[in-house]
Amino acid sequence: MMFKYFVLVCLFASASLNVQAASDEDAWQALQKAADAAHVLSYQGIFVCQSGQHTKSVEIKHMFNGQQEYSRNVVLDGAPREVFSQGGNLTIYNPKNEKIIIEKRRGQNMFPAILPTNLVAVKASYSVRTGETERVADRQAQVLLLEPKDNLRYGYRFWVDTEYGLVLKSVMFNNRNETMDSIAFSQVNLFNTVDLDWFKPKIDANKNYVMEDEIAAQADNNPSPHWVLKELPAGYRKVDQMMRTVRGKALPVTHVIFSDGLASVSLFIEPLANGAKPRVGRSVVGNTSFYSNVTGFLQITVLGEVPEATVAQIANAVVFVK
């Protein structure tokens, strides 16, 4: 008799586990659809971006013509900064005093394409679950919660258009469920023309357009003889390493970038200049954590939009080699 009950309980438990696994898989698929939709749909609208005390409205137009993506993002509040993206190459027109500075960057996670199209790394560090259905920007949206598996990263909540899969709203939150950062469409619609007459900056004839002067960064493939990285925080891996000039520094600084698929952390390593005061300290300002210390004759500086424990672990992973 007891045995029968036991079998029944086991069957019931495994059935509910299966249901759980199936719904997880569904949620991951929905997230994958959201990651792809932001690249392959053509849409325009206005979204509001909020980080700490700052809020900016941005007008976006994104077009995919079957081969390449084009997008124009114009900041509507304050300085009329314009960000143009063509297949991941960014050109930023940044008004500064009487000039417009033209900056070139690599674009990777611009709203609404916040999610990487390859979710393997994300799956290792976050779990996903389906929430309510809510209305955002006059559209029906399914809430997907991306929760960190540990305290080394922040969580996300995505509102995904139930029809087209586009991310309509994204919120980053900490372990106390406080919002760290949020971006949301207030108005959005799809379009299907492929002309490109809109893909040009608003030129102001009274201003000087100048290219950004500093050579920002060069790839750095030489392993340094003076430091090695031991154990990194779980889920983070090195995605880039470069030499860059940092304002106020006489010598180039090594800049290493780590990512868990969503969050990024920067590590800066430089020789401690003769007579310079070593910087040792930590702080959390808004969504950014900062940690600096000294190992051997190296000044270590780490910062990123992650909890304090993560920047501290990365700083302490740098080992000085004589």
Add this chain to the structure above:
Amino acid sequence: MNEQISALIDDEIALEDAAHLMAALQANSGAAQAWSHYHLIGDAMRGTEALSPNFKHNLMQKIELEPTVLSPNAAQFNQNDVEKSDKQTAIHIASAKHKLPAAWSIAASFAAVMVVSYMVLQTQFSNNGALTQVAQAPTLQVADTIQLALAPQDVPMLVTANEQAIPEEYLMAHQASAPTASSYYIQTASYSK
């Protein structure tokens, strides 16, 4: 020749034996150039910080930001021809006011002495209630004097140990190479400089 100059910089040639090199450095511009190049290379390898490319600009900006000091001496200079008109009497009064900081600094020194003596008194007589109370009376005044003596900009900022502001130059570098979705539009670091 250049090898010998290099050796001299590295302390491999004694100064007494280097008289001919010194002469060469003065006479020969090529040798002088080598001398400064080797020093530059040495500095770079040791990581000795050279002046940043924007040094002059930054320095001038810092000077611009310095508060203008209204010098009391300048006011005193005019004092002799002050009593000519009513207008200038006003200047006279103003110049008398400018003398105040000197008096304050004396007050501050006095206050400091009082604080120290009070602390000594208090530790010595902490068991004796009556004496402590007597000693406390002047401190109240002392506190007032200190507040007068310290201009607001003299009060040191209280910073919790180990708490630091995030250095802007690193934040900018981070946001340039590893931006978050909002940092394309919101620059928490000041990009105006």
